[in-house]
Each structure stands twice: as structure tokens, then as C-alpha cells.
Amino acid sequence: MLMSFVHLHVHTEYSLLDGSNKIREYVARVKELGMDSAAITDHGVMYGVIDFYKEAKARGIRPILGCEVYVAPESRFDKEAGGGEDRYYHLVLLAENNEGYQNLMKIVSIGFTEGFYYRPRVDKEVLRTYHKGIIALSACLAGEVQKDIMKGQYEQACRTAKEYEEIFGKGNFFLELQDHGIPAQKQVNQALIRMSRELEIELVATNDIHYTYEDDVKPHDILLCLQTGKRLADEDRMRYEGGQYYVKSPEEMAELFPYAPRALENTQKIADRCRVEIEFGVTKLPRYDVPEGYTAWEYLNEKCAEGLGERYPGDDGTLKERLDYELSVIRKMGYVDYFLIVWDFIKYAKDHGIAVGPGRGSAAGSLVSYTLGITSIDPVRYQLLFERFLNPERVSMPDIDIDFCVERRQEVIDYVVRKYGKERVAQIVTFGTLAARGVLRDVGRVMDLPYAFVDSIAKMVPQELNITLDRALDANPEFRALYDTNEQVKELVDMSRRLEGLPRHTSMHAAGVVISQKDVVEYVPLSRAQDGSLTTQFTMTTLEELGLLKMDFLGLRNLTVIQNTVKLVEKDKGVHIDMDHLDYEDKEVYASLGTGRTDGVFQLESSGMKNFIKELKPQNLEDVIAGISLYRPGPMDFIPQYIRGKNHPETITYDCPELEPILEPTYGCIVYQEQVMQIVQRLAGYTLGRSDLLRRAMSKKKAEVMQKERQSFVYGNEEEQVPGCIARGIPERTAIKIYGDMVDFAKYAFNKSHAAAYAVVAYQTAWLKYYYPVEFMAALMTSVIDNASKVSEYIMTCHQMGIGILPPDINESEGVFSVSGSSIRYGLNAIKSVGRPVIEGVTEERSGHGPFTDLNDFIERMSGREINKRTVENFIKSGAFDSFPANRRQMMMVYAQIMDRTAQKKKNEFAGQMSLFDLVPEEEKAAYRIKMPEVSEYPREDVLAFEKEVLGFYISGHPLEEYEEQWRRRITHVTTDFLPPEDGEEAKVRDGERAVVGGMITGKTIKSTKNNKMMAFITVEDLAGSVEVIVFPRDYERNAGLLNVDDKVYVSGRVAAEEDRASRMILERITPFDTVQRELWIQFADMQEYEARESELYRSLMDSEGSDRVILYLKKEKKKKILPVNRNVKVDQELLERLYGIFGEKNVKAVKKYIENTAEMN
DSSP: OOOOOOOOOOOOOOOOOTTOOHHHHOOOOOTTTSSEEEEEEEEOOOOOOOHHHHHHHHHTTTEEEEEEEEOOOSSOOOSSSSOOGGGGEEOOOESHHHHHHHHHHHHHHHHHHHHBSOOEEEEEHHHHHHHTTEEOOOOOOBBBBHHHHHHHHHHHHHHHHHHHHHOOTSSEHHHHHHHEEHHHHHHHHHHHHHHHHHHTEEEOOOBOSSSSGGGHHHHHHHHHHHHHOTTTOOOOOEEEEEEEHHHHHOHHHHOOTTTTTHHHHHHHHHHHHHOOOOOSSSSOOOOOOOOOOOOOOHHHHHHHHHHHHHHTOOOOOHHHHHHHHHHHHHHTTOOOOHHHHHHHHHHHHHHOOOOOOOOOOOGGGHHHHHHSSSSSSSSTTTTTOOOGGGGGSSSSOOOEEEEETTTTHHHHHHHHHHHHTTTTTEEEEEEEEEEHHHHHHHHHHTTTTTTTHEEEEEEESSOOOOOOOOHHHOOOOHOOOHHHHHHHHHHHHHHHHHHOEEEEEEEEEEEEEEESSOOGGGGSSSEOOTTTTTEEOOOHHHHTTTTTTEEEEEEEHHHHHHHHHHHHHHHHHOOOOGGGGTTTOOOHHEEEEHHTTOEEEEEEEEHHHHHHHHHHHSSSSHHHHHHHHHTTGGGGHHHHHHHHHHHHHGOOOSSSSSGGHHHHGGOOOOHHHHHHHHHHHHOOOOOHHHHHHHHHHHHHTTTHHHHHHHHHHHHHTOOOOOOOOOGGTOOOHHHHHHHHHHHHHHHOOHHHHHHHHHHHHHHHHHHHHHHHHHHHHHHHHHHHHTTHHHHHHHHHHHHHHTTTTEOOOOOTTTOEEEEEEEEEEEOGSSSTTTHHHHHHHOOOOOOOOOOSSSSSHHHHHTTHHHHHHHHHHHHHHHHTTSSSSSHHHHHHHHHHHHHHHHHHHHHHHHHOOOHHHSSSSSGGGHSSSSSSSSSSOHHHHHHHOOOOOOHOOOOOOOOTTTGGGHHHOSSSSGGGGGOOOOTTOOOSSSOEEEEHHHHHEEEEEEEEEESSEEEEEEEOSSSSOOOEEEEEEEHHHHHHHOOOOEEEEEEEEEEEESSSSSOOEEEEEEEETOOEEEEEEESSSSSHHHHHHHHHHHHHTTTSSSSSEEEETTTTTTOOOOOOOOGHHHHHHHHHHHHHHOOOOOGGEEEEEEEEOTTOOO
């Protein structure tokens, strides 16, 4: 009889870039091979244990949760250099029971929090402290016992093994046999068998699994190259030799270890001992400390009652009833403390002047949230539903995400850490994965395939959310055809498919914070992010399943812009703006939105949204809410219907009168999830909780549930107390049609609470931009001060708005952009090499002793205050000293001399020496100062070049400004359109789209391809920013003479869109700015006249040769004909005079033709 066997040494995809063994495939393979248990032991981490636990349980496999930890040779705190592989040893730990699981989490966490040095390391002290409930195996050749054996130190190896047995207890430490065909393992295994006999320590046989199937060896090898940055062809690189690191069957393991049957049996014995049970769905919320004499429930009621009185002073009891209902649901679901915790940190933020958003997500539908001040949008007025947020019929964690001022968000997190204790608060891990396009590029690079080839294959994958290579092959016939016919493409795609979806790195969730009842490490293993902050090793969804409280503390740049605008207005105009009490019915503001000039307006600044908002011409906040909800893929199809209903209310029809109050705000269209819920509630008598379940089923396209609910909606369901439409007087036919419409709309419908909260921020930014444009644009530019391209874009917007941009000024500028009359003054921190200490020193000196009078005065007063020669030079180049009585060239010639003399004077004073200068009377000192040389200012190009060098953009002008009108006419896109979109924004360029950009070539890199052909990468800079243009060999040969730095050119070509970085352009044609083609138009009365004079026409054109094309126009037929290229002419005065004489001046016209700026040109 075949003995049973269990794999106890297994790396999954969560041994990042080291394991390609996907959990789902691994568990399925184990099941297929007839094993009843399986382990997970990733390197130093427990990222995958919950996913593995759930998957194993679902397939009837016993999950064994473990980790292959790194053990420091001495103390985990030792971090001396050197040591190489001896910096740590490997050791496999398996949790035998729940106590062992708790201890394992603590051990793994300590590796990150205390012992991290190249790897998360623990030491024997940690293992002693937390050994209970843990079974240890001596690991692979990198284990301490094995390493001693390989060094020829058998006695030492025995001592080490006994030490581990003493730490974990008799029967809890095993010597591990492995055989992957490596010679060293044969030697080590013999020694381990001897040791087992001599020391009476049991053996266990394992296979060091890194991938699932035997034929995964090549994709896994590629994965190792991704980890080490190597190519497959490289000789000197990390490899797992021999191809034995897959999930082997019990039979294969028995063949490997015929001499150690007991070591195989022990795997099953260990597996049978491991029984960890993980609890899901039980909330572990922290308690909120309420003032003495209150329970949390009483305190929440009191705060809500106070808020209700403030928000709705005229309430007749209706809203009190809704509030009580919401509170009862919150109490029943156990979330009383949760709301108090959120109320408390939002109150802290508001009390400390930290801007808080109006709300986000479904929380805005809650009256409790509104009365507590957690949200600031009226749920009653905008028909927002509590059940969309907390459904009494579906127990789920409430999800309140809060937006804070981006600059001060961390202060709120710090407050929460202080209040609940740093052990109880952690940030959350996220995983970057190898997505479809990215994995093709990565694998292509490792396989050393040409960039252009791989790029063209990657571009065949549609840019959809969660797209996979299999779906891409089905969706794109061209991709499928290439895959089926081209061996190279097939191998690239097949290798990529095996690696697709693997996690490649960890990062910290941008906003997620977990707050727990006890120390977080009691529930979750911890790691450290790159910035040193503690993060969980489980992702957000896993934490929620484990019942932990997760909150999103989001930083929203626009809140910072709003707050800074308000401060600027108060400072410059003396006007205090209360953003909590704006007039949301201001027709002027809505009219300004309707112009489509919405740069800087939250959610409304993408080019597509500008066009839509122009067409929509919003009249109220409901229109803006609908605009934000509709402008997304899918709902866009309903935009024409919405706009028609808005502009022609008489065309709106309702299938039944009950729909009117629900759909009236959206002109008869279903736009929101809340409307779907209201329809099923009012028409068919559902409870709102039940209607939310139907909405979820519709949005997730659960066909079975939708069919059952259709029956209930139309005909009713007595068992579940649903009357149904027919019982409530709605005809069967009408009810079926309404249900069908809802199903169509529901999969696209948007959460109105979320859109409403964002519409409030959009309106606030639009209001400030309309009434205080200068202050708003200054605050907006300050918010993107680190993003030169975005600043350039907003400078262009300022020019269009008639707002002047002034260079930095040493006596006027602050750190950031400031208002100077009706213009915006550049901030000092926009100047390179000018840090915060310098700016603080300048403003302090200026406010204490008045403005600086000249260069001498500045250097003398600022001497010894962090100011060096580079700083002064950059001040001069940026124009910050332009108010001094000298030009930039004069100051550049003497500043170093003045600084040297000042430094010497300081040195003398310190030594107590006096110079001749000190003996001269005060009124004569001026004569001894270093004088400015008599030289004129730099030429304009140099002045601009200096500004660009130290500021990143031009201020006092632009080399292209004289061409601006012509430039705008010829281009289809500005270079900032190629930047990656911000969160929630759509991309402004599509892959493969044709585009024309124009500007100056500011950089050029030439490379040779594998075939020794030359290609180039050029940077083209326009008035807004810059874009990289790829010039492939064929086009490089043709256009090399036009690719010179500082040349002004138009480039037409195709967009090469990138996922996470700026898109690029592939050059197809390049034209210098001053190249003007002409077209010659000749008009004939009709076809008859043309045919009669055709030969005369060709004779008249025969003598002229050039590149200008000839177009014939037949007036009567309204047709045009372009003559072939061999009939092109040179349009000059001589030719025109001749043609005027033959065809009449009114029938001959020469048109200047620039490079086409149509994105669709072929």
C-alpha cells in the first residue's frame, strides 16, 4: 500500500518574484494528486495564508499555515556589513494550533519590525519566546544544520539541531530531507539520517516547491530574471537548476526517498497535528472612550440630536423618525462605537483647521453621518438613501471613506495613532501585479526580444479594467491570428500567461488604515513599508473578512486648493468665505461651467468632460451630480437622452405616474443606484433593505437572482411579504418593461451619494474660480508645484484667463505662488537649489529688517544663513533679483566676488581683527563696495534659457510665443495631454490615435538597434510641457536632418499609450515650423466645362514642378478632385498670373496649407 504524503515546504506566488505557484492552481493540483492536506511556507511572509486557507477549505484540503523564516546567526539586532548568505539561515515553521498561529504571526512580524536587514530576520530569542504551538523543520541547504554539515562541522550541526529541539520541544523539530538532484543534498541527507539516528530527532521529506507543474520551469526561470533584473541569455545569474521544484505526486516522492519511508510518513503525521481554525465575519471593533456618565449609545444619540437641531431647525418629527430608525439599525449591527470613532477624528480635523471633504461613497446617504458632521451634504434634499450605505438585511462592515487636505492628512492619522495606541493602528498593504500588458513587456525584455516587436504585441491587449491575456486573445482577432501563426509570439504569450496575475511587489495602500480592539498583531502579521511605517501583511478585503475595522483617510488635493484659496482671499481682499454655507443656486457659476472652461475644476477638467459640460449647460447641482455619474464608459450612451429631456421637458414620458417623483431630477433617465432602489420600493412594495440586495444582484449581473426577483417585482411574493406591481395597480406589461429597463441601467448606475459629494467639491472649486480667479489659480498652481508639466498647463490657462504671471521676486515672493494685484507671483520654492531653510531665512530677514535694496545688501544680510553661491546664482537666473538696480548679467559677473569678500569680513570679525573698511566713516563706505560692471543685459534667448534651467519653465516669455497662433491652428494635442491621468480622470490620448504636436526639440538620444540601424528618441517641448517621440530606423534615415536640438518642428504620428507613465508618440512625419505647403484650387462651372478644357489645363500646368498639390472644384456638382502627385506644381506668382489669364482670377486660388491637424488623417 502506498503511504500518504503531504507537501510541507511550499512557496506560492507570495514569495514575491521567487515563486510562480498560484494558490488556486496549487490547491487544485494537490487535490488532483490525491493528497488531503497541503502547506504554505513563503519566504519570511504570511501574505498568502488567508487566501490559501479559504481556497483549501473550499476544496476539502486541510490547510497547514506556515512560513520559511530567516534566522539571524546571532541577534536579530545585529546589522553589520558582510556575511553574504551567512547573514541569515532558513527555518520552516508550521502552526499546529491557534496558539501556534498567533505565535507565528508575532514571529513573522518581529522579523520586519525589529530584525529587518536585507531580509526580515528573527533570532533564537524570538523563537524561544513564541515557540508554543509551532512545529519546525530544518529547511533546505540554507538551513543552519545543513550549512554546518556542508562546512564539514558535523558536531556543530548536531549541537545546532539539539538547540532547535530544545527551543521547540521534543517531537516538534524535524530534520528535513530534500533531493532536487543537487550533489550537496546527497552528502547532507546522509549526515541528516545519521544525525536522526544518533540524536533521536525524526526526519521529514519535503520538496522545495516554487512552481506548480513540471513544465513551469521556463516561466519560473523568467520570473527569477524579473527579480534579479537579468536576461535569460545572461550567464551569471540566479537559477533553480534541475527543474525539480514543482508539486510532486506521493509516488514521485516515494521514488526519491526509498531509503527513508518514515520521513515520508511523518509528513502526514505532522499534517494531522495541524488544526488551525480562522474566524471570519466577527467584528473586532475598538471601543470609543465616552465621557463619564454616558454609555456609547447615549452619547451617540445626544450628538445626533444636537446635530439634527442645527441642521434641520424646522423638523416636524419626520426626520427625527428617520434618524431614530438609522440609529436603531446602527445599534443592532453593533456599529455605535464605529460612528463615534469617525465623528471624533473628523471633529479633531475641523477643530485644527484641517480641511475635510463633504463625504465620499454611500456614507453621504446617512442622516446620522450628516447630523454628526461626518458628511456635509443633505441626504434628504438630494434623495440619498441610508440603506445604500447600511442595509439591515445584509450584514456588512460600514465603509466611511474620508477626504482630508492632502498636506495635513497625516496629522489626522497621527491623532488616531495617539488616541488608540500605535500597536492598534496600522496601514494596509497592497500588491502590484503582473498585469496583461505589463507582463508581456517584462517577459519580452527577459527573452531579449526587440522593444518595438514586444510593444506592438502589448498594444494588441485592449485597455480595459481587469483584462487578461486569454480575454484579449478572444477579443482581438488580429492578436489571436498572430498567436496562432507566429512561434515567437506564441512563446511570448504562453510564458506571460503562466506569470500573469502574480504579485510583483508590495506597496502601502494610499489611504487605508486599520484600527483594532487589541494589538493589530493579535489578528494580522505586520510588515514595514518603505517609509518605515507599519503595514498589515493582509490586504483590505482580507482584513474586512477577518472583522477588522478599515477606514480610508484619503488626501484630496482639491480640498487643499479650496482651503488655500479661502486664506488668500482673506489675506488679499479681507473677505471671509464660509465654504459650509455657499449658495448652491448661483446661476452665474453654472453659466461659467457651461462655457466648458473648467481647468482646475474638480472632476470636470478632462477634455471630454469639458465638451460634455458645455453641451449639458448645468443649471443646478443635480445636473452636476448627473454629469459626474454619466460621464463614464457605459452610461455615456444615455447622455443624449438625458440632454434631450433637460432641454425639451415635453419629450419626457414616464411608464407609470409613480416613476415621476423618482426620475424627475434626471429628466426621465435612470442614472443612480438609489433610483433603482426607490423604484422597486415604491412600485412593488419592497423594503429598502431588500431593494439594495436586488440592486447588488443587478450590478453584479447575477442572472439567477434577477430572474427570481423579476417574478417578485411583477407578481409579488407572499412568503417574503412583497406585494408586487400588479397588486399595486401597475399593469403587468408596464411592470415587465420597467424591470427590463432597470436591468439595462442598473449595471451602469452610479452611487448617487458618491457623485453628490464630489459634485459639491466640483461646485466649490467652480465658485471660487468664478469669483476669485487669481487667488484660485495661485492656490491651484501651488498644489501642483512639484509637477512642472501641470504648472505649465495652468500657466497657459492663466494666460487665457488674462491673469499675468510674474517672475519670483526676492522682496515679494513667498514660498509658494502668491497674489500680486491682478497677477500671480511665482513662489521662491519653484527655484531649483532653494530649499525651505533658505526661504524661511529670506522671509524672516525681510519681515524683521525690511526689503533688500541691492545685491550687496542681500549677500551681507543673508551671509551665514544657508546661502551658497549656487543659491545666489539661481536667484539671479530666475529673475528674483530683477528689482535690484542692476541687470542679470552684471550681477552674474560680481556675485561670487561679493560673497567671498563678505565671508572674509565675517572671518575677520570672528577673529577680532579690523580691516581698513571698518575704519572708514559710514557715508564713505559706499565707495569701497564692489561696483557693477558696465555691461548690457543678456540676449533674450539666454534670459529664457536661464529661467528654464532654474525654474523648469519660461516666465518672462517663451521661445514659441511668436508662433502661438499658428501653433494652435496646426496641432491636435498639447504635450500635457500625454501625461498619465490623475485618479478618476480619463486619459486624454488613446493608443494608436493619430496626433500632431508642435514645439522645440529640447533633447535627442540616438541608439543603434540589434541590426545596427540608427533610431532616436527626441523630446519635443511646447508651451505646455514636453513629450517623448520615438523615431524608428526607417523614419530616422528619412528625417535625420530635421532632428536637431532647438529646431522648431511639428510632429505627426501615432500615440503609444502607456499604463502608468506618460504616453509617447511614434513619429511618422516631421515638418519644420517655417515649412508652408500651398494648394492650388482651380474652379470649373461644371463637369462639362472641365471635360472641354482638360487638355488645356494640363498644358498650362506642365512647365511648373514642385510639391504643391492641385485641386479641381466643380461648382455645380459640388465635387473636388485632387490631381495625382506627379501633377504637383510650384505655386508662384508667375504660374498664378498665367492661370488668371486662362481661367479668370475668381476661379484660381492659392491656399497656404500647414501640416494637417486632424486626428483622423490617414
